[in-house]
Amino acid sequence: MIGRFLVSFVSGLLSLAIPVAAQNTGTDYAAVRPATPFAFPADHGAHPRFRTEWWYVTGWLKTADNKEMGFQVTFFRTRPPVDEKNPSRFAPTQVLFAHAALSDPSVGRLLHAERAARAGFGLAEARTGDADVALGGWFFRRESDNRFSTRAVGADFALDLSFEPTQAPFLQGEEGFSRKGPKPEEASNYYSLPHLRVSGTATREGKALPVSGEAWLDREWSSSYLAPNAAGWDWTGLNLDDGSALMVFRIRGLDGGTVWAGGSLRRPDGTIRRFAPEDVFFTTHKEWRSPRTDALYPVEQTLAVRLPEGERRFRLVPLFPDQELDGRTGGLPVYWEGAVRTEGGRGYLELTGYVDPLKM
């Protein structure tokens, strides 16, 4: 989800100096269409004809001494509207971003790091055909043994993780066509890989700690914009202990109401229950005010979803309150992206648009 937000923010940054075509006609973006079947592993790879795309891993880690931490590693690809006639190898036809964050309760706030580069010269590439994104020493790719692996190095932490799929891809929306607003073109191609088994190391203060855990991969690509009256959104992805996976999002309007909502639950037997906008409710229990940005985040919420067997409630409790990612010095937006637990499961909660309404 955040990808959409980030990419739009970042395209603002890009427009600082990246030449954009005089008219949008120069850039022919592919459109997301319903009932387009996915093909793997090709759809793990990049879709360069779409405007934006991301590989978004969030999850929980446990060290040898049973300490829990949250993490996220994200790679974005965006295709700025540049003049495609430019023969320069520096022409920013594709731009890649990555960021990584570690939620360590003993630190009490996020450690995070960013990378960005225009694709090219072998320094930053998002390959088609299979997951293989590399950017300044960071990467996310699928190995020959079907596991995904990633590496992200920041100033005060590093992550070297591999993710073993335990379930088939979880197609969001209508067989991967996920609507994001009232208009049909406000949509994305979206699948998730929940219940990824994590192994690897997390490096803190120069020490590489072996870690294990469970993660969630979101893959999304799209060319269209968010509804103009949207202010931000709340998103959560939960790995439930019984093997089911739940993804719910709500797009908030400038007036505070809900513009759009949706999500789905995949049960252990593989059956999927999809939610219409009216099937999803959020209730705030605890708010946390950021001392840095003065933003007020609903960090503890109850999520209610309507199921055939009746309403089911999930109280989302954060690992710790201050999981705000203030990337403004690195040219990134401010938002809250944190590890949360619930009865019978764990996952991530994302809260955007609480500092300023997002303009796109």
Add this chain to the structure above:
Amino acid sequence: MALATAKDARTPGLLSARLALRWLIAGEWRAHPARFLATAIAIAVGVALGFAVHLVNGSALASFEGAVRGVNGAADLAVRATSPLGFTENLYPSVATTEGVADASPVVSLEGEANGARFSLLGLDVIRAASVTPSLVGLRPQGPDTENDAVFAETVFLSDAALAATGAKIGDRILVSANGQSHPFQLAGSLPGAGGEQALGVVDIAAAQWRFDRLGRLDRIDLKLTDRTAAEEALNTILPADAVLGSAETEAAQGSALSRAYRVNLDMLALVALLTGGFLVFSAQSLSVARRLRAFALVRTLGLPRGGIIAAVALEGLFIGLIGASLGLLLGYGLASAALRFFGGDLGAGYFSGAGNRVVFQPVAAFVFFLLGLLAALGGSILPARAAARAAPAAALKNSGDMLDPRAPVPWLPALVLVGAGALVSLAPALDGLPVLGFVGMALLLAGGVAGVPWLARKLLGGLVRLPGQSVPRLLAVRHIHGAPGEAATALCGIVASTALMIAMAIMVTSFRTAVDEWLGQVLSADLYLRTAGGPALDPDAQNRLANVAGVGRIAFSRQLPLTIQPDRPPVTLIARPLDASRSDPLLVLIERGDDLPAGAIPVYVSEPASRIYNWQPGDTIALPLGGSGNRFAVAGIWRDYARQAGAVVIDSADYSRLTGDATRDEAMVRLAPDARFEAVADGLRAVLPPTARQSAEVTEPAALRRFALDLFDRSFAVTYLLEAVAILVGLAGVAATVSAQVIARVREFGMLRHLGLSKTQVIAMLGTEGALLGLVGGVAGVLLGAVLSQVLIHVINPQSFNWTMDTHVPWGTVVGVIMALIAAAALTAMIAGRRATAQSAVLAVREDW
């Protein structure tokens, strides 16, 4: 306690003589306030000149370094192209992944122009630059519509200085030209990090490569490092011949190296002005001591120790020094501000174009110049005081002051030793590229010359003394100076020093100017010169069109571009032009020719400065960072060049094109066909130029170029002339002061002469003659000394500082004029002082006692 008592017992005088000292000094100040003030001003002028020159140079360098930092965006290190041709962009990924390199920002760097304003145009990858050189990343104005990333044209960001110069507003579409191409860009914002004075424009690197014909090339890769040592080591192994590793320091060193010799020379001249001030203090204090010899003798007999006399005069010197040096610092700061305003940071020499104009105060320099001023005043006072203290009190009491003994031999050995030492020291090679020993030699020669003035006076006047049938006043005057040449020398030392320096500079500048003029005459042999600005605009097509313009007899195209040989040295100018081995080329005024060139090497001709800087001799095989590695170049000859101080290398046009693949040219030299008119041909040439180049192209006649070059020459020496003039004025003021003091001290002598029957007019005539003789001796001594010093300037200082040589040409008019002016000034002041001195009655004068 005991110790203090013992000390007191040993020096009973100095402490208890405080009253006497105060009385001695205060009395002198009350009696001659103007003289004290004049000597203080002499010191002040010296300090002011030195300090001002230093401040101006320091300020210019600081703003130059600021400009360098501005364009570089404070990267840790950078890979730089050795020439504007750049290097291949394939280097970028290997540099970016080198060990120790955290991030690498590729840069296309061009000379840009928009709305007639010039600026450095950088093509950047904004994402890389944001991490490596954040000050070069543009800022969009904040406003309600700024989040709107809807479509807009290719954008440019301009620094405040460039924005002001173009007169454009943010949001405007402006036509940006560089590298002979033009393209419209939308002015999207400013560069707040670039600093106020730096004219800078930033566009996207892909747009820069595409729109300004630089596809595949980079000029720079700015680096952010994690491990400098590892990075430097690894990078040096992968860099091709046309790229070097440089940092802000090496680039600042480049700028500083170019003007260093010029700055040191100006500093030295200013110090010499200070030295002249010291001589002046010496003159004044010598006289004042001589006049008070009897007073000193009296206080000595009354119990003041010998050291007391020295202490008294030294204290006077200290006061003069304190007042003069303080005044000098203030004056110097004011002078520096004014000079920066009116001449610019390089004092007109053209070293720092576009550098800012703010004085940067330098406390250390201020302290040093203050100290030098103090030392000059103290030295000028203590030397005569020591002589006075040595005089036996009893004899001095009886003596009237002057002792004329024509039989006493004049010492000449010290002068000879000093001059000899000076000559030897000047022959020494440069230290660290600076002619330090040359200047030491000049100082020794100067001291020796001044010390030799008494001997010269005796020799010059020896003939006059023996000349029969002279008028009484003339005889008296000649005999006075012949008999007391020491006194004459005291009066003259300041003026001899300043005249010598002025003559030396005048001879050097005349020689230099004559050499440049002659050289220009040889070099500017074509009838018409065409030059395009803002990149090489003449592609083969354009060259063809130009060659076919009616009235063009012969046309030769050339390309000039800077080529970095060493990263911390200013680049040499590489000139690619057709070389015809069979015909002698007028541009190449060869000093030396290399025979037996190594086979397979590409012949190049190096200029005299290039040959001296890089030690390239004819026949040598040298490496040039041109067209990949593996090419060998051979020095086919050394040519004279006064235009490019950093050196130049001429290569044949065909060789250049073959090595670099660059077929464009930026200059053309045209020989007109018979009967062709300059204007018509110039118009014809302009008409066939590519449209982008038409506006900026300059078509000039050789005469205009020659005028321009000589103008530039004169402007760069303007400050030198100014310093000389001040030195001369200080010297003349010194002559006037000392002559009048000496005259007034001789009041009793005039009374006696009147008693013996001389008329007042005759006495004044005698004084006038004496003054004229003094001026003559001073002038001749100054000119002789100046001629010697000029040889040091021409053959030592100039080659060592600027790497060019020349023949000597003497400006006879200036020489004669200076001597005449000296004679007139000295004679006039002596006569005016004499009128005052002879005003009182003869009887009173003889009776007058001190």
